[in-house]
Amino acid sequence: MMDLSRYRKDFPILQQTVKGRPLVYLDNAATAQKPLCVIEAVDQYYREYNSNVHRGLHTLSERATRAYEEAREKVARFIRAPRSEEIIFTRNTTESINLVAYTWARQFLKSGDAILLSEMEHHSNLVPWHLLREERQIELRFIPVTPAGELDLSQLKSLLDGVKLVAVTHMSNVLGTVNPVEMITAEAHAAGAKVLIDGAQAVPHMPVDLQAIDCDFYAFSGHKMCGPTGVGVLWAKSEILREMPPFLGGGEMIHEVFLDRSDYADIPNKFEAGTPNIAQAIGLGAAVDYLSEIGMDNVWRHEQEMAALAIEKLKSIKGLRIFGESAHRGAAISFEIEGVHPHDLATILDEQGIAIRAGHHCAQPLMRKFNVQSTARASFYFYNVPEEIDILVEGLKTAKRMFGYVT
Ligand code: C6P
Numbered sequence: 221m222m223d224l225s226r227y228r229k230d231f232p233i234l235q236q237t238v239k240g241r242p243l244v245y246l247d248n249a250a251t252a253q254k255p256l257c258v259i260e261a262v263d264q265y266y267r268e269y270n271s272n273v274h275r276g277l278h279t280l281s282e283r284a285t286r287a288y289e290e291a292r293e294k295v296a297r298f299i300r301a302p303r304s305e306e307i308i309f310t311r312n313t314t315e316s317i318n319l320v321a322y323t324w325a326r327q328f329l330k331s332g333d334a335i336l337l338s339e340m341e342h343h344s345n346l347v348p349w350h351l352l353r354e355e356r357q358i359e360l361r362f363i364p365v366t367p368a369g370e371l372d373l374s375q376l377k378s379l380l381d382g383v384k385l386v387a388v389t390h391m392s393n394v395l396g397t398v399n400p401v402e403m404i405t406a407e408a409h410a411a412g413a414k415v416l417i418d419g420a421q422a423v424p425h426m427p428v429d430l431q432a433i434d435c436d437f438y439a440f441s442g443h444k445m446c447g448p449t450g451v452g453v454l455w456a457k458s459e460i461l462r463e464m465p466p467f468l469g470g471g472e473m474i475h476e477v478f479l480d481r482s483d484y485a486d487i488p489n490k491f492e493a494g495t496p497n498i499a500q501a502i503g504l505g506a507a508v509d510y511l512s513e514i515g516m517d518n519v520w521r522h523e524q525e526m527a528a529l530a531i532e533k534l535k536s537i538k539g540l541r542i543f544g545e546s547a548h549r550g551a552a553i554s555f556e557i558e559g560v561h562p563h564d565l566a567t568i569l570d571e572q573g574i575a576i577r578a579g580h581h582c583a584q585p586l587m588r589k590f591n592v593q594s595t596a597r598a599s600f601y602f603y604n605v606p607e608e609i610d611i612l613v614e615g616l617k618t619a620k621r622m623f624g625y626v627t
Pocket of ligand 1 (some may be wrong): 250251312313314315342345389420421441582
């Protein structure tokens with residue numbers, strides 16, 4: 221197994237005990253922990269050069285502007301975006317997808333058009349389209365999910381008939397499945413549809429090459445990839461961004477304002493109204509540097525090995541069922557144990573210092589598909605080590621015993 225354990229020391233939060241036990245943090249799909257270099261980048265901005273960007277002509281503002289724009293360039297390189305002005309800083313994945321729904325979709329979709337989503341989408345990639353459908357007669361279609369937790373793409377061609385936008389997740393936050401987004405994009409383009417990929421669970425964990433995928437929009441969050449909360453990214457092809465109307469209006473996003481009208485700035489500023497999340501974007505730049513140093517190939521390999529090992533060991537627990545059996549998967553693993561409610565599992569594990577998530581994971585339609593209200597989910601990152609899998613398995617056995625089951 222690839223050993224990345226040396227990076228654990230970079231994470232102050234992982235050094236603590238919880239309920240008297242060393243913290244085992246397995247809720248990385250919800251949010252990842254922050255290495256010292258990210259905490260220090262944010263700290264340094266506030267201590268040394270806190271000021272607004274793009275406005276002041278003084279030294280601090282110039283330094284802040286440079287750091288903020290460098291962060292944009294780092295993010296562009298990280299995901300192989302062709303141009304850094306195609307990186308729009310938002311608050312998170314949710315805001316990025318809403319931006320597309322409120323601007324591009326409202327400008328270019330008309331009643332009768334169809335949007336193709338999938339049954340494994342996070343609410344962030346469902347509700348914005350429900351809101352759009354409340355305004356106009358848009359048809360929403362769904363790529364089905366197989367019992368193994370993969371997209372059933374056998375009917376893709378016919379599903380694409382009349383579709384203007386395909387919006388699917390790169391990796392499921394519940395099943396761990398990694399979807400064939402390059403193939404989906406090629407098929408969608410052949411049918412004349414644009415493609416939006418929800419990369420919230422992909423960019424933190426695997427090398428992402430936007431030029432290879434060739435989609436039109438790509439959304440992700442900084443906080444799941446060692447960056448601060450409050451900053452996310454929307455990437456889109458520059459020609460599409462230029463023809464899209466702005467999202468929010470205000471300072472920063474204008475070229476010239478008159479009392480009765482305004483001319484908009486060029487991209488990316490057109491989509492970044494008001495004072496942006498400066499410290500957070502700079503922190504995200506530091507996170508990107510940090511992850512690049514480890515190497516996303518290494519991160520991905522380690523997580524695949526951890527997922528395989530975790531699944532093998534979890535399966536040794538009688539009555540445990542894993543949701544999602546795709547061979548193409550990351551390290552978010554959902555499961556249930558017969559007779560023990562997922563919330564009870566999470567609570568009992570917490571007593572042992574183990575953090576997992578239990579609930580519907582903002583994917584209620586997927587829960588319905590699998591006939592459950594909620595699942596327990598353990599999700600790993602590069603700083604997790606195999607010993608933590610053993611601690612999780614022991615914790616789950618303890619939970620079973622507490623409910624009177626023989627393990
Ligand atoms: N999933 C989870 O525990 P935000 O909240 O905007 O940063 O990310 C939303 C989002 C969108 N798509 C996918 C695939 C996601 O996994 C998430 C966030 C977290 O699974 C919080 S619900």
